[in-house]
Amino acid sequence: MSTEFNRAVSIMSYQCPLCHSALVNHTQYWRCENNHQFDLAKEGYVNLMPVQHKGSKNPGDNQEMMQARRLFLNTNHYHPLREAVIKHLDEQLPENAQQLLDIGCGEGYYTSEFTQLQAKHPELSVHGLDISKVAVRYAAKRYKNCHFCVASSHRLPYSDAYLDGIVRIYAPCKDEELQRAVKKDGILVTVSPAARHLYQLKELIYNGVHLHDMEPEVIEGFDLVTDQQLHYDMTLNGEEATALMQMTPFAWKTSDAVWEQLKTAIDLRCEADFSIRVYRRQ
Template sequence: MPFSCPLCHAPLNRRENAFVCPQRHQFDIAKEGYVNLLPVQHKRSRDPGDSAEMMQARRAFLDAGHYQPLRDAISALLQARLPEQADAVLDIGCGEGYYTQAFAAIAEQHGACTFGLDVSKAAIRAAAKRYSQVMFCVASSHRLPFEDNSIDALVRIYAPCKAEELARVVKPGGVVITAAPGPRHLMELKGLIYDEVQLHAESAGEIAGFTVIGQQSLAYDMTLTGQQAVALLQMTPFAWRAKAEVWETLAATEDFRCQTDFSIHCLQRDN
């Protein structure tokens, strides 16, 4: 296991139902199979990340297949770029594991273990209960609890992360695959919330210490039920800006048409 101690940064070794470092810092493995590597002093709030309600809404939306084209596109990139013999694949900001379990099937073909990381304990608990083939951990994407040069491929879908942390944990020659909103992503949904809808800024996908080796755009239309549209809104960062009448309008809608627009980049760690 490439885990490192979040307190002293020494390697963590598994001992029965816990991970322990040489300094005897111990992190127990929960009954669901995940490990909490987020010390209380690294938390910005009492219960950071998505709530159980937000996680359940996202799981229902994703299970319906609305973002499967995105999962398929990233999976194809991972399959093409992962070395024939690999050690570890990491999905940061993995949420309830919808994408991670697809990446795990690819990693297994290459002899690699798959790790999922999220700051939300509710999301990680749900992910670990459903996808036992993945080692999930509660941790901050800004303080990755992994050893230097230990990850062959890292996937980052929307999740923030410091460039120096990515460069630290990804092996030289390893890859990072990112997905971010394209300019017209969810325009119709935003139109219900904002008086003036701004396009997302175009992203060059550049990360210090990495070279962009591939870029693609993915856009398609969705037709959602009112319940699915409400779940989608719950997944977005602008849900907090939506007034009560927006939620009511969406819930009462029979068919809500909305466009997606994703920007996907593949980068390689510089040697």
């Protein structure tokens, strides 16, 4: 391996999704020593999702779901959640943290605000990863102070022990990948629905709502250090209620009558209920 390649490897952040060797930035593309090459999009992101790793032609949320999510998140009904996650990161990130990853970053609603942490951690780089190319393109175009890539959360394109922290809001990731990519004493912040999350929306669909299980997830190689429940009421207008329902996994079960009810809603009360947990790498 050449001296130039070794020097470039020392500052790289990505790992080849095909052979798992280091990717080196050559201004307009990333390339590994085995000549697997991934172009840098004009918006500034890199697509590290090989065709053979895709489960469909365009994995991730469809355009309708993305538009609904953008509309709803822009209302800031989830602002308390974002602030709570930032507070946990501020308190728990290692002192000299340099690399923070948001798994399932979507269009960057949470990711972009994690840059606040650079005031305390001046060397911190903020990364966002999502399987949806359309979402990542939007995020990269809008938030130039973060690093975005299209990739699978089950194949994190980062070298071993590269990350000081990971945020996982509703996003799946294999335990072994978390163990591999997070440094010793690094942290993992997870967000999942708590017992009564969106209870009022579910009441419109189901006969008898089953409350979410709030048992903390056991993640091999990590210790649970903080377990917070964040619960508050939201007051939604018709557009917001419709967009929120479109974001949910039970939207496909929603009848035409319920969609109409949501569309015409005025001051619909709906509970937000989250479990926010911080784990530390052993």
